[in-house]
Amino acid sequence: MNVIETAGLGKRYGRTWALKDAALVIPAGYVVALVGPNGAGKTTLLHMSVGLTTPTTGRITVLGSEPAGSPAALNQIAFVAQDAPLYKNLSVADTLHLTRNLNRSWDQQRAETRLRELGILLDRKVGKLSGGQQAQLALTVAVARRPRLLVLDEPLSSLDPLARHDFMASLMAAVAEDGLSVVLSSHVIADLERLADYLIVLSRGQVQVAGEVEGLLAGHSTLTGPAAAVDDLAERLAVVYARRAGTVAHLLVRNNGAAEPVPSGWEAHRVGLEELVLAYLREPGAAALPGPVARVAHGSGVTA
C-alpha cells in the first residue's frame, strides 16, 4: 500500500507554481524525509496530503486510495503543522480531552504516560510550555490518535538542539512501537540521517529525488580525480554534479544499479545523505526517480 500517491499534482498561487506536475509514490512502512530548500513546495505537498490545500491540477490519494482530506483519510492520518499549533489558552489535560472528542480513536493512557515521561504536567497551560514541550505535546496528541500515517511539517525547525534530539527520540519510539508510517519535511538534512529510510527531494516545485535511502546511497558514489578528465567521464557515466577545486574534481555519480568499475585515475568514496541531497539541490536539472513513479504516472492516465 502507498501512504501517499500523486499524479500530475500541481498547486499554483497567483502566477507561481508552488508544486508542479508532481508524480510521487510513497510506500507504507517508511520514515520519509521530504527535503528541499525553502519555497520548494514541501509544505504545499504536505498540506495537500491532509486536505488543507486543494490541488490546482492532478490528484492526490492517501493510505491506499482515500482522497486526501476525506473523513476516512483524516481518521487515519495525524498531522502536526509547522510550529505545532495548539490552543495556547487550554491546559494540557484539556488539549487531550479536546483531541479525544475530535476523533474516533484515541489512547488516553498512552498520551498520559508519554507526557509523564516527558515531565509535562497535565494542569499546565499550553501557552506556558517551552517550544520543545509544545512540539512534544503536539506529537503526543498526534500519536495518541493511533494513526496509520503521521505527517509532520518542519517539526524540528524551531527547536533547540537538545529539544530536537528529544523530539526525534520520541518519534523513533513511536515508530518502533506502532509501526506507523511517517512523512516529515525538513530543511535540516543532517538530523534526518539517523531517522529517515526514504528520501524525497523537492526542488523548485518538482520532485527531484525519490527512493529508499539505502538504495540511493548504494546507487551513488563520489569520484575524485583530475578536473581535466571530467568531460570525458561525463559521456560515459551519469554525473549528477561536478565540483572543481583547482585541478581536482569531485563528482557525484549515479551508477544506475550496475556496479561499474572505478575509472582509472579516479578514486571512489561512499556518499553520505547530506552530500547526496546537496548535490541534487545544486543541480536542479538532475533527477533520480525510481521506476514506480513513471508507472503510476502512466497508470493514473488509465484510471482517470
Next chain:
Amino acid sequence: MTAVAAPARPATRPRPVPWTRLVWVTWRQHRVALGGVAVLLGGLGLYLLIMGLKIHSGYASVMSCHPAHSAACLTLSDMFNRDYYTSAQVFSVFLLVLPVLVGVFLGAPLLARELETGTFRFAWTQGCGRLRWVIIKLALLAVAVTAASYAFSLLWSWYFQVFFTEGLDGPLAQQYFDLRGVDFAAWALLAFALGAIAGVLIRRTVPAMAASIAAWTGLDFAVNLFLRKHYQAPLVTTSSTIWQNNWVMGQWYTGPNGAVLSQQTIRNLVTHAPESVQHSPNPNAVTAYLTAHHYRQWASYQPESRYWHFQLIEGGWLLALSLVLLAATVWLVRHKAA
C-alpha cells in the same frame, strides 16, 4: 498498480465522530465568550428587572390614585414620567447596540482566531473533519446568541410595557422597534453570521470585528431609514385624530381642486389668513380655516395594528439572510484552500 491494495484497508467507512463530543468541544472553546455574553446580558437584565419592578409598582400607584384629575394625582403622574420615562428612553437607545456587540463578539473570533493563530491546521485535520466541526460550532453559537437575545428582549418588553400601554410611544416607533418582538434576536443572529463570515474572509479577529460591526450598522441604518416603511403600502387619511400610536410617514395638503400643494403655498395661505385666525388661542383654528376653504390635510401612515406584520417580515428576512451567510461560511470553510 501495486499489489497490496485491498486487504489492508478497512472495508467500511468509519462512523463519524458523535455530535455530542463536538458539543463538548464547542462549549470548552467558547465558554469564556459565552460567559462574557451571559455577564453582559445578565447585568443589563438585572437592571431591567429592578427598574421594571419599580416602574410597574410606580405605575400601579399612579393608576390607583383617586380622583384621577386631582392635583395630587397629576403631580404623582408627572413624577412618574420624570423619574422613569426619560431614563427608560435613554437607556433603551443604548440597548440598540447590544445585538451587534453580542453577535460580533461570538461570531467574528470563531474562525478568524483559528486562521490567525494557525490552529485551524490542527482543528481541520482531526478525524471529525472540518465540515462537522464548523457546522456544530456555528449552529450551537447561533442558537445561543438568538435565544439569549430573545430572552433579553422579552425582559425589555415587560420593562417598557407601561409606556406603550400609556400610549407614550407607538409600537412601531423607530427607536423601539428593534428592541422588541423577534427583531432584537434576529438582528443579533445577523451580527453573529456577519462576524462569522467576515472572520473566514478576513482571517484576522479585530479587522473581522470592525468589518462586521460596520456592515451591521450600515444595514441597520438603511433598514430604519429607508426599508422598513416599505414593508406594506402605507394607508392615507385626512383624519388628524388617529395618529397617536401610528407611524406617520408623510403629510401634505391638497387644494380645492384636489392638487397637492407645496409647503410654500400653504405658508402663503396661512400668512394671508385673517388676523382672527392667525392669533386665535385655539391651536386648531388654522386647520379649521383651511378646511373651511376646502384645503385638506393628508397623512400617510402605518397603523399600529401592523406591528406584528412588520416584525415577522423583518425577522423573516433577517433570519433568511443570516442562514444564507452561515451556509456561505460553512461552504467557505469546506472549500477554501487554507
